[in-house]
Amino acid sequence: MDRKILLSEQDIPTYYYNLLADLPSPMDPPLHPGTKQPITPDDMLPLFPMSLIEQEMSAQPEIPIPEEVREAYLIYRPTPVIRAFGLEKALQTPAKIYYKYEGVSPTGSHKPNTAIAQAFYNKVNGTKKLVTETGAGQWGSSLAFACHIFGLECTVYMVRVSYEQKPYRKTVMNLFGAEIFASPSNRTEAGRKILEKDPDCPGSLGIAISEAIEEALQDENTKYSLGSVLNHVLLHQTVIGLEAQKQMQIAGDYPDVIIGCHGGGSNFAGLTFPFIRDKINGREVKIVAAEPISCPTLTQGTISYDFGDTAGFTPLLKMHTLGHDFIPPTIHAGGLRYHGAAPMVSKLLELGLIEARAFPQNEIFSGSTLFARTEGIIPAPESAHAVQAAIAEAVSAKEEGVEKTILFNLSGHGLLDLSAYEAFLNGKLVEEKQFSQSQSA
Ligand SMILES: Cc1ncc(COP(=O)(O)O)c(C=O)c1O
Numbered sequence: 279m280d281r282k283i284l285l286s287e288q289d290i291p292t293y294y295y296n297l298l299a300d301l302p303s304p305m306d307p308p309l310h311p312g313t314k315q316p317i318t319p320d321d322m323l324p325l326f327p328m329s330l331i332e333q334e335m336s337a338q339p340e341i342p343i344p345e346e347v348r349e350a351y352l353i354y355r356p357t358p359v360i361r362a363f364g365l366e367k368a369l370q371t372p373a374k375i376y377y378k379y380e381g382v383s384p385t386g387s388h389k390p391n392t393a394i395a396q397a398f399y400n401k402v403n404g405t406k407k408l409v410t411e412t413g414a415g416q417w418g419s420s421l422a423f424a425c426h427i428f429g430l431e432c433t434v435y436m437v438r439v440s441y442e443q444k445p446y447r448k449t450v451m452n453l454f455g456a457e458i459f460a461s462p463s464n465r466t467e468a469g470r471k472i473l474e475k476d477p478d479c480p481g482s483l484g485i486a487i488s489e490a491i492e493e494a495l496q497d498e499n500t501k502y503s504l505g506s507v508l509n510h511v512l513l514h515q516t517v518i519g520l521e522a523q524k525q526m527q528i529a530g531d532y533p534d535v536i537i538g539c540h541g542g543g544s545n546f547a548g549l550t551f552p553f554i555r556d557k558i559n560g561r562e563v564k565i566v567a568a569e570p571i572s573c574p575t576l577t578q579g580t581i582s583y584d585f586g587d588t589a590g591f592t593p594l595l596k597m598h599t600l601g602h603d604f605i606p607p608t609i610h611a612g613g614l615r616y617h618g619a620a621p622m623v624s625k626l627l628e629l630g631l632i633e634a635r636a637f638p639q640n641e642i643f644s645g646s647t648l649f650a651r652t653e654g655i656i657p658a659p660e661s662a663h664a665v666q667a668a669i670a671e672a673v674s675a676k677e678e679g680v681e682k683t684i685l686f687n688l689s690g691h692g693l694l695d696l697s698a699y700e701a702f703l704n705g706k707l708v709e710e711k712q713f714s715q716s717q718s719a
Pocket of ligand 1: 387414415416417507541543544546613614661689690691
């Protein structure tokens with residue numbers, strides 16, 4: 279059998295799959311932070327264009343992908359599914375391991391799938407500039423790229439610790455014409471408040487979101503863009519799973535286990551939601567979200583209404599959360615340093631349709647180093663959590679002597695995260711403390 283399962287350009291999906299339409303029980307609505315009443319489309323209009331607000335609330339199962347967006351996807355989609363023969367051999371496992379590789383995108387991760395869609399809808403709704411946050415820089419560079427395609431300006435608040443750990447991500451964003459500020463910054467009230475309390479604050483996604491929203495609210499032609507968590511972001515990412523379903527069909531296999539790493543939920547949702555539709559319709563498949571033990575939102579967070587950002591500007595979302603003022607330890611998987619989880623992913627966990635597992639930093643780097651040596655791709659530290667979860671499944675298949683088919687999302691490459699690998703190879707990677715409830719507010 280072939281190692282790479284490739285699709286032709288005509289196979290790029292023509293619609294996004296909206297799991298909201300098929301959920302067995304309804305979601306709790308986001309609440310207005312002031313009135314605590316369900317938010318209305320008009321409440322969201324200062325931040326998002328109407329087309330995206332409609333998608334956020336849509337009950338339509340399939341939402342057509344505009345031709346302009348499909349044309350931009352042609353730059354890197356369809357992405358390959360690859361059979362990890364090298365890793366299987368090294369693990370001596372009877373399991374078959376497949377991965378969907380999103381690192382072939384221009385910025386090296388799955389993030390352009392929604393960045394392109396969001397930039398497009400903003401453009402047609404008259405937006406001139408988008409403001410966003412970024413952790414490791416994958417999202418910021420993807421939005422910078424997408425804004426460049428559709429002629430929008432772009433400003434990015436980058437979490438300070440990542441700004442220092444990953445200097446070349448700034449260059450990528452600059453190359454696509456974006457301006458970047460380390461967060462917390464002195465440019466916003468939210469940033470200044472944090473810096474007054476702690477001038478050395480490493481930042482977090484929650485703080486950077488507050489800064490980006492504050493800036494977006496100051497100008498009606500500027501909108502805010504989020505790289506994860508919200509329904510419409512997860513929706514755009516379903517191109518990953520829709521393609522993967524066709525590819526698994528070509529391989530003549532159906533996965534027993536599907537895995538994605540989890541930060542805010544977008545790549546996990548992107549791969550798994552089309553398969554969860556099958557699961558709701560009676561198919562048996564285990565679905566696992568992999569996260570860091572130092573920011574274990576799904577495995578240790580409580581499910582409650584909380585803000586999506588630190589300053590409390592966003593609507594209240596019903597989600598798994600460690601508390602909106604929790605500042606996660608400075609692990610290298612910057613994209614997983616988020617206190618919350620997508621409300622839709624939280625709901626699926628509550629319904630028992632998915633499970634979650636947490637891994638320590640050194641363990642995930644040892645897994646991703648083995649993966650790099652056997653498969654030739656250096657995983658992004660975020661994606662390394664999915665790699666390690668897949669390895670754990672393959673090892674248990676070996677111990678149990680069962681043949682299992684595993685599919686995971688390799689959401690990005692780590693070629694701009696080499697300081698993390700350097701620290702790991704030199705034995706200098708600090709093992710962050712396991713989360714304990716006293717750390718959260
Ligand atoms: C490569 C990669 N994978 C995963 C993530 C986590 O985000 P999400 O859970 O939204 O996929 C990020 C976020 O920056 C990322 O860059």
